[in-house]
Amino acid sequence: MAVLHINPTRMELTQIKRRLITAKRGHKLLKDKRDELVRQFMLLVRENLDLRKQMEGELGFALKDFALARAVMEPGALRQALLYPARQASIKVGRRNILSVRVPEFKVDEGSLGETVLPYGMAETSAQLDNAIATMARALPRLIALAEKEKTVSLLADEIQKTRRRVNALEYVMIPQFEETIRYITMKLEENERGALTRLMKVKDMLAERAT
Amino acid sequence: MKHMSDKLRIGVVGEEEAILAFRAIGAIAVPAVTGEEVTAALFKLSRDKVPVIFITEQAARMAPEALVRYETTPEVAVIPVPGIMGTDGFGEARVHENVIKAIGADIVIDQEKREG
Numbered sequence: 001m002a003v004l005h006i007n008p009t010r011m012e013l014t015q016i017k018r019r020l021i022t023a024k025r026g027h028k029l030l031k032d033k034r035d036e037l038v039r040q041f042m043l044l045v046r047e048n049l050d051l052r053k054q055m056e057g058e059l060g061f062a063l064k065d066f067a068l069a070r071a072v073m074e075p076g077a078l079r080q081a082l083l084y085p086a087r088q089a090s091i092k093v094g095r096r097n098i099l100s101v102r103v104p105e106f107k108v109d110e111g112s113l114g115e116t117v118l119p120y121g122m123a124e125t126s127a128q129l130d131n132a133i134a135t136m137a138r139a140l141p142r143l144i145a146l147a148e149k150e151k152t153v154s155l156l157a158d159e160i161q162k163t164r165r166r167v168n169a170l171e172y173v174m175i176p177q178f179e180e181t182i183r184y185i186t187m188k189l190e191e192n193e194r195g196a197l198t199r200l201m202k203v204k205d206m207l208a209e210r211a212t
Numbered sequence: 213m214k215h216m217s218d219k220l221r222i223g224v225v226g227e228e229e230a231i232l233a234f235r236a237i238g239a240i241a242v243p244a245v246t247g248e249e250v251t252a253a254l255f256k257l258s259r260d261k262v263p264v265i266f267i268t269e270q271a272a273r274m275a276p277e278a279l280v281r282y283e284t285t286p287e288v289a290v291i292p293v294p295g296i297m298g299t300d301g302f303g304e305a306r307v308h309e310n311v312i313k314a315i316g317a318d319i320v321i322d323q324e325k326r327e328g
Contacts, residue, residue: 038315045320048307056299063296066233078232088238090219093263095286102286106264109219133236140237143293144222147264151289153310158284160314 004181008188016185020178027170034163037099041156048149055146058139065132072126081120081129091144101159103152106144223257225250226268230295234266250275258288268295269302 006012070078094105120129224234228243235241240262242253250271255278257265265288272279272292282290292303311320 041314042320045307045311049304049320052303052307056294056303059293060298062233063230063294066236067229067296070229070232082232082236088219089222090238091222091264092216092218093220094216104263104286104289105216106289107216132233136233136237143266143291144264147266147289147291150291150307151286153307154283155286157310157314164316 002177002180003184004177006181006185008185010189013182013185013189016178016181020175020182023170023174023178027167027175030163030167030170033099034160034167037101037156037160037163040098041153041160044149044153044156048146048153051142051146051149055139055142058135058142062132062135062139065128065135069126069129069132072128077125078129081125089140098152098156099159101155103155104148106148108141108144217263220261220263223260223262223265224267225253225257225265226271227295230268230270239266244271245274247274247278251278254278254282254290258282258285261287263288265290266293267291268293269300270295270297272302 004016006016073081090109092107092109094107096103096105221238221240222234223240223242224231225242225244227245231239231241231243240257240260242257244250244253250267254265254267254275265282267279267290269292272290279290279292282288292306294300294303308318308320312318
């Protein structure tokens with residue numbers, strides 16, 4: 001591991017030592033953060049997969065109903081019937097904080113959950129369409145729940161990746177680099193001290209020789 | 213519970229037949245089939261501050277780079293859903309990709325595989 005390019009002085013040594021302590025502290029904190037993020041992530045990912053399976057089934061039903069409705073109705077009539085939706089699927093968005101990762105929180109607006117109001121007349125539409133819309137409306141809360149979970153999982157995954165990289169950078173690059181530099185400076189300083197000592201002894205010898 | 217925003221609508225992008233179902237419950241439906249159409253639709257919806265956009269898997273496959281764009285933004289959630297042909301595993305694969313990204317290996321085994 002490369003030694004940092006700095007002057008081997010006592011002042012630099014103190015500074016590097018201080019930086020090493022900070023790095024080690026940061027490393028420990030980030031490692032804890034990563035572990036907790038991973039724990040939460042694993043819980044959420046399981047829920048996400050289960051929700052997705054359920055949603056895929058439910059939506060499959062709803063879309064099949066729609067296919068049926070399409071089969072018995074004129075395409076133009078169907079489009080016309082749905083031109084103006086009676087219900088406005090709306091949601092409210094909040095924010096939640098998981099270890100300073102800001103994740104969204106979705107809530108289906110109660111207004112869009114109420115009894116199905118059919119937006120069209122009875123004359124030109126089929127009963128299959130009514131069914132299809134009802135199934136779709138029932139699937140909505142699960143769809144929104146899935147959206148929330150999936151977004152959370154994706155944001156957490158990103159944060160975990162970032163944190164893991166930081167932890168590794170500290171553990172395998174910065175901390176060893178600091179330790180190496182500290183050793184280098186200490187050795188250099190000791191060497192200087194020995195050099196000075198030898199010089200002194202030599203001078204003393206020379207002076208003694210001259211005196212005799 | 214934190215502060216909640218006002219009512220916001222949901223969006224849906226995909227083939228005409230599939231998004232009709234979403235339009236029936238009041239989502240903003242934007243038909244899109246080609247990659248360019250999908251990208252444009254996602255951009256338009258996200259600019260209109262639609263927080264949740266469902267996209268059919270078939271359409272999502274057309275514009276993977278557009279999906280990546282919105283992956284890390286907390287404001288917009290782009291969620292693949294099965295189209296009329298049923299699911300082709302794209303959405304699930306994305307979840308597994310997230311696991312690999314976070315942990316380094318896919319350690320979440322499917323319930324069915326676990327039992328089977």
